[in-house]
Structures are given as structure tokens and as C-alpha cells.
Amino acid sequence: MRYLALIIAVMLVIPTYGQRKKKDDEEGLTPAYVEGIAYALPRTGIKVHVEAIREKFEPGPYAAYAEQLLGIKDAKTRPEVKWSISQMKIETFAEPDPEQVYKAMGEGAFTINLAANGCLAGINSSVESELPLQTSSNKTFQKPDIDDGFSFDYFSDTPFVIPGDSTNNFRPTRVSVEQKAAEAAQRVLDCRMNQYDLAALRIDGEYPDGKAYEVSLEELKRTEQNYIKLFVGRTTYKNETYSFDYVPGSADKNTAVIFRISDENGIVPASDLSGKPVMIEFEEVSGLTANYKSEAASDNPEAGNSGVYYRMPGLAKIKITYELNTLATARATIAQFGVVAPFPEDLLGGAYAVEFHPETGALKSVELK
Numbered sequence: 103m104r105y106l107a108l109i110i111a112v113m114l115v116i117p118t119y120g121q122r123k124k125k126d127d128e129e130g131l132t133p134a135y136v137e138g139i140a141y142a143l144p145r146t147g148i149k150v151h152v153e154a155i156r157e158k159f160e161p162g163p164y165a166a167y168a169e170q171l172l173g174i175k176d177a178k179t180r181p182e183v184k185w186s187i188s189q190m191k192i193e194t195f196a197e198p199d200p201e202q203v204y205k206a207m208g209e210g211a212f213t214i215n216l217a218a219n220g221c222l223a224g225i226n227s228s229v230e231s232e233l234p235l236q237t238s239s240n241k242t243f244q245k246p247d248i249d250d251g252f253s254f255d256y257f258s259d260t261p262f263v264i265p266g267d268s269t270n271n272f273r274p275t276r277v278s279v280e281q282k283a284a285e286a287a288q289r290v291l292d293c294r295m296n297q298y299d300l301a302a303l304r305i306d307g308e309y310p311d312g313k314a315y316e317v318s319l320e321e322l323k324r325t326e327q328n329y330i331k332l333f334v335g336r337t338t339y340k341n342e343t344y345s346f347d348y349v350p351g352s353a354d355k356n357t358a359v360i361f362r363i364s365d366e367n368g369i370v371p372a373s374d375l376s377g378k379p380v381m382i383e384f385e386e387v388s389g390l391t392a393n394y395k396s397e398a399a400s401d402n403p404e405a406g407n408s409g410v411y412y413r414m415p416g417l418a419k420i421k422i423t424y425e426l427n428t429l430a431t432a433r434a435t436i437a438q439f440g441v442v443a444p445f446p447e448d449l450l451g452g453a454y455a456v457e458f459h460p461e462t463g464a465l466k467s468v469e470l471k
Contacts, residue, residue, distance in 0.1 A: 142202060144463050146196060146434070152345070154341070154343075154344065158183050159336075161178050164286060165177040167287070167333065174333055177333055178335055185369065190430040192430055194436075196461040213227075224466075225455075300319055351438065352438040359379040359380065380422060411442050412442075412464065416441075417439070
């Protein structure tokens, strides 16, 4: 009787052990369909090219005497630097979206085509659908100033020091600023009078003819303007080019600072608080995303099992503003503003060739092979 009970107990344990062993073996195996190919859907970035002009004013050394000697009012006496935007261009670029990374499995994984940046390009497709890798450097530096050879410190044809006489024991005497200003003002008046005499045929001696007349007149005008700069100052201009990248998030449609403008430092990054902000904002085309969502919804319970997804990109109006002034606008396809949907499972067999736009993730074509 004791042996009979033992045999029954062994018979009950063996099936349980066999079931547990089989289950452990199954869990230890990795089914083939779990293996797949990882890929990403693209997102759209904005590249803004900016051309700025630096306007630098240098006051003349005799600005305080401009009204007294030449009748020029409100001559500036302080240096100024101003920056303004002269041109702006908006471009877009594509890159993998870190928030939209998937793994294609099953038949989709066996025939998947990827672009050079890892984005989905096609399935079971023999057509070249490649998005080449491109690198575009951003210009974010200022050119060094080029000396034009003009200097108020050396622009003078009268001495700064004159020899003394018997009244001061022949000690050299420094010419005062007032006297230098009066001499410069007299040069301006002399140039104007010589231009009048030249035009009125009153210059003594041989009258310059033809080209000589033009050259003489232009030289008098240039000399006059150079002397006037000693009173009114001079303004120089320099062009600079910059580039900035901005990648909006899928729900990031509010205004954001893309770069700043500083009167002293010019165009600076958004992180430099010395400048005033230049804003970028997106206005999504109404109704497009909502309609995409309603039409992309699937009743198939197996939708998405293959891990193949595509994107229906959104459309937005881009506007860049500075101090309530609009600098540039554009309409662009923004991938991350759209809708992500599973690709139909029935089309993933070898009978179909599927292509996607690797720049936006949108479906390009489905062909029966």
C-alpha cells in the first residue's frame, strides 16, 4: 500500500515538472518576430539666415564748434553703434525625431529601407529613396574691422605746435582746440568758394579743361566733406551674416527666442541676455491635423503590431518678429506638427513596394509588384 501511494505521488509530480520545464524553456527562447530593425521618423528644423548691418558713428573732434563756426546744429558728440537686420531667409531641414523611434518587425523588418540618417525610406522597394547626409555650418562670428585709413587724429594740415617768439622766450606753443576748429572751418569755406570760382570761370591762370575740370571739382568736394566730418563726425557700415537653428517640439507652437540683437555686440545667441529678443512663432493650419487624426484611426486590432509607422506632416505659417515688427514670414511643412499612424498590416507583404518621404515621414507610394 505504501508503494502504491509513492507511485501515485511520482506520477502527479512528473507532469507538473514537465510543464514547468517547458514553460521555462519557452521563456528562455527569444521568438524570431521580436527581432527587428530600429528606425526613426523625421522631424523638421528651422534654419534662419540673417544678414545684419552695423552702423558705427564716430563723433568729430570739433563737434562742439559746429554750430558756432559752420551753422550746423545738433552735431552729435557721443559715439554710437546700431545694428539692424537687412535680410533674412528661412529654410527647413530634416533630422531623426528622438521622440518617434520604432522597431519594424516581421515582414516589414525583412525588407525595410532606411535613409542615411536612419529615417524610414521604404519597404520592399527597389527604387532609390535616399536622403543624403548634409552638413551646413552656421555663421555666428563677426568679421574683423578693416581700417579704411581715415583717422581724426591725423586729419589735419596745420601744426599742433607752433614755434614761440620773443613774447614767450621762444618756447613752442601748442595750438588750442578752438584755433584748430577755426582753421578747419576756414578750409571748408575755402573749398566751397573754390568750387564756386571753378564753376563760374573765375579761377586765375589757365582754366582746367575736360577731365581735369571734373577731377578738380571732385577733389574739392571730397576735401570739403572730409573737413566737415571733423565737425559732424563720420558713420561707417559693415555687413555681417549669421545662421541659427531652431527645432520646435510637436506641441511647441508658442513664441520662442531664436536669437537676440545687441546694440554693442550685434547679433548674439538666444542665451545672451545683453540683446533684445527676436521671436519665432508658428501658426498651424487649422483643421488639417484634426482631419488627419479622424481618417488615420484604424479599427484593426492588429494595427501597429509590425512596428511600421508613418507620418502625415502638418503645415504651419512661420513668423519672425523683433520689437513687434515682422522681419520674415514663410509657410512650411512641419513633420512633428502632424499625426503618426500605423501602416496597414495588409500592405506589408512582399506583394507591395512602399516608399516614404524621408524628409517628412509621409507616405510617397504603394505599388503592387
